[in-house]
Amino acid sequence: RNMPPGPRGLPFLGNKHQVPSIKPWRKFAEWNRQYGPVVSFHLGSTPVIVLGTAQAAWDLLEKRSEIYSSRPRFVVAGEILSDNMRGLMLPYGEGWRKWRKVLHNGFHSRRADTYNEIQSLESAVLLHELLTDPEQYEQHLQRFAASVATSVTYGRRVTNVDEWIVRENMAAMDYLTSVNIPGKYLVESWPWLLKLPRSLQWFRREPEEHRERDIALLIHLLDDVKERMADGTLPDCLTSQTIANKAKNGMSDLEIAYTVSSPFGAGIETTAGTLCILFLAMLHFPDTMRKAQTELDEVVGPDRLPVFEDRERLPYLRALINETLRWRPIAVLGGTPHAVTADDEYNGMFIPKGSTVFANLTCVPYIYPRYETEADYALDNRGIMQDPIMFPSPEDFRPERFLETDDPRLKDFELPFGFGRRICVGMHLAQNSLFIAVARILWAFDILPALDEAGQPIIPDPWNFTDGFNSKPVSFPCRVKPRSPVVGERVETEWKSASIQLERWH
Numbered sequence: 001r002n003m004p005p006g007p008r009g010l011p012f013l014g015n016k017h018q019v020p021s022i023k024p025w026r027k028f029a030e031w032n033r034q035y036g037p038v039v040s041f042h043l044g045s046t047p048v049i050v051l052g053t054a055q056a057a058w059d060l061l062e063k064r065s066e067i068y069s070s071r072p073r074f075v076v077a078g079e080i081l082s083d084n085m086r087g088l089m090l091p092y093g094e095g096w097r098k099w100r101k102v103l104h105n106g107f108h109s110r111r112a113d114t115y116n117e118i119q120s121l122e123s124a125v126l127l128h129e130l131l132t133d134p135e136q137y138e139q140h141l142q143r144f145a146a147s148v149a150t151s152v153t154y155g156r157r158v159t160n161v162d163e164w165i166v167r168e169n170m171a172a173m174d175y176l177t178s179v180n181i182p183g184k185y186l187v188e189s190w191p192w193l194l195k196l197p198r199s200l201q202w203f204r205r206e207p208e209e210h211r212e213r214d215i216a217l218l219i220h221l222l223d224d225v226k227e228r229m230a231d232g233t234l235p236d237c238l239t240s241q242t243i244a245n246k247a248k249n250g251m252s253d254l255e256i257a258y259t260v261s262s263p264f265g266a267g268i269e270t271t272a273g274t275l276c277i278l279f280l281a282m283l284h285f286p287d288t289m290r291k292a293q294t295e296l297d298e299v300v301g302p303d304r305l306p307v308f309e310d311r312e313r314l315p316y317l318r319a320l321i322n323e324t325l326r327w328r329p330i331a332v333l334g335g336t337p338h339a340v341t342a343d344d345e346y347n348g349m350f351i352p353k354g355s356t357v358f359a360n361l362t363c364v365p366y367i368y369p370r371y372e373t374e375a376d377y378a379l380d381n382r383g384i385m386q387d388p389i390m391f392p393s394p395e396d397f398r399p400e401r402f403l404e405t406d407d408p409r410l411k412d413f414e415l416p417f418g419f420g421r422r423i424c425v426g427m428h429l430a431q432n433s434l435f436i437a438v439a440r441i442l443w444a445f446d447i448l449p450a451l452d453e454a455g456q457p458i459i460p461d462p463w464n465f466t467d468g469f470n471s472k473p474v475s476f477p478c479r480v481k482p483r484s485p486v487v488g489e490r491v492e493t494e495w496k497s498a499s500i501q502l503e504r505w506h
């Protein structure tokens with residue numbers, strides 16, 4: 001039976017030697033172009049499938065989600081370090097379902113809207129930080145994303161990214177990422193090593209030590225919430241809801257502690273990174289910034305900040321956010337890979353049980369040549385977000401593409417958030433954070449290139465991105481300039497009032 005086309009590999013090794021350890025997704029994009037929308041190869045003995053069009057991803061990851069919703073095995077990061085309690089890495093099944101339900105209840109569309117208040121207040125603080133300390137804009141974007149995450153999770157905000165809770169959590173996430181590097185641990189390819197007596201499993205010691213530290217931190221955060229619940233001083237949050245429903249969701253304290261910590265790993269870098277990408281885009285495509293600002297001026301005017309209720313009347317702004325998520329999706333390989341739990345066949349191609357499946361969301365540096373026919377053009381596809389049929393002239397940054405379409409799946413743009421039963425559970429919260437932050441930032445400021453000593457604009461390389469699976473722009477300088485003196489006063493007033501209201505989250 002023929003697997004999908006792909007590069008020819010070596011016996012035993014498969015294609016490992018052809019997959020670069022840095023930004024492997026660039027290679028995947030090349031293979032999508034060369035072999036088509038469904039590509040296969042092997043990493044060791046594991047079959048890997050890369051999906052390069054939205055259609056293929058929908059056909060498999062959504063329509064056949066009963067067999068495409070698992071995850072590859074993460075022996076060290078998922079099983080040893082996290083004791084099977086970090087649901088993002090859990091295989092499809094009861095444990096994952098229980099975990100997912102808690103997060104779904106906490107962040108489904110209507111519930112996510114109940115957090116609009118904290119997002120509005122935090123974005124007012126963000127504007128004040130950008131006004132008073134514009135050079136550190138990247139840090140302010142991170143603080144905003146981190147504070148929304150801790151406020152909705154633990155009812156406690158973050159005033160500075162150097163705070164203990166952020167540092168400890170980041171350290172835990174950094175360690176988790178560091179053990180997830182393919183090839184780092186023999187046991188990932190040879191899981192039978194887990195059958196050795198425990199004392200001989202040399203690879204366990206370090207991750208198990210880290211596990212103790214993680215547990216201490218997560219239980220501490222849970223106890224803090226319990227205390228404040230008893231005081232009656234806690235704003236509504238995911239952790240208090242989950243504790244209150246403990247009997248119904250059937251979780252131990254430790255399970256709850258791990259489950260509610262999910263927004264930390266999955267929600268901060270993604271949100272902050274997307275906002276950095278918007279800043280980068282504004283330096284390269286200032287016309288789109290002007291259009292969004294014209295719309296804001298017409299709909300909102302100069303006397304007040306944009307609010308959530310303005311969303312329906314700001315179609316261009318919404319399209320600009322969608323185009324940011326498409327132009328450089330932060331989760332380059334669709335976040336975490338899926339895994340297939342039964343043999344399958346797709347368009348005559350065999351997809352074996354146990355395959356790892358990546359949705360190739362990345363965009364790669366490439367200029368599309370002009371083509372004679374639409375068919376030739378369609379063939380030149382390097383992945384979901386630069387499919388020239390779905391996104392004509394994919395290299396352009398053109399929010400209009402989301403306004404000119406009738407396609408419901410573009411109007412309601414969920415592609416950047418993954419697929420099927422594993423789709424980002426924080427999607428609505430993330431979209432709300434992005435809306436209010438971007439609306440207010442562009443209402444208040446021009447985002448402009450920094451100037452060098454000769455007064456010339458410094459335009460950062462639009463392809464200089466970090467190597468992580470959440471790939472964001474390498475730090476670049478830029479100027480964040482108030483659009484008028486009135487804006488400064490308005491931001492000052494809003495910040496003062498927000499600071500008082502935010503006392504509840506301290």
Ligand code: HEM
Nearest residue numbers: 088263266267270271331334335417418419422424426430
């Ligand atoms: C711009 C912001 C964000 C982007 C682009 C994003 C994107 C993604 C993607 C692509 C996936 C993988 C989906 C799949 O496997 O098909 C994912 C999963 C996930 N995301 Fe997000 N995300 C964002 C923000 C958030 C936020 C704010 C939260 C927390 C509230 C969150 C929590 C999660 C969780 C827990 C998963 C794992 C779901 C599962 O395995 O069942 N994300 N996200």
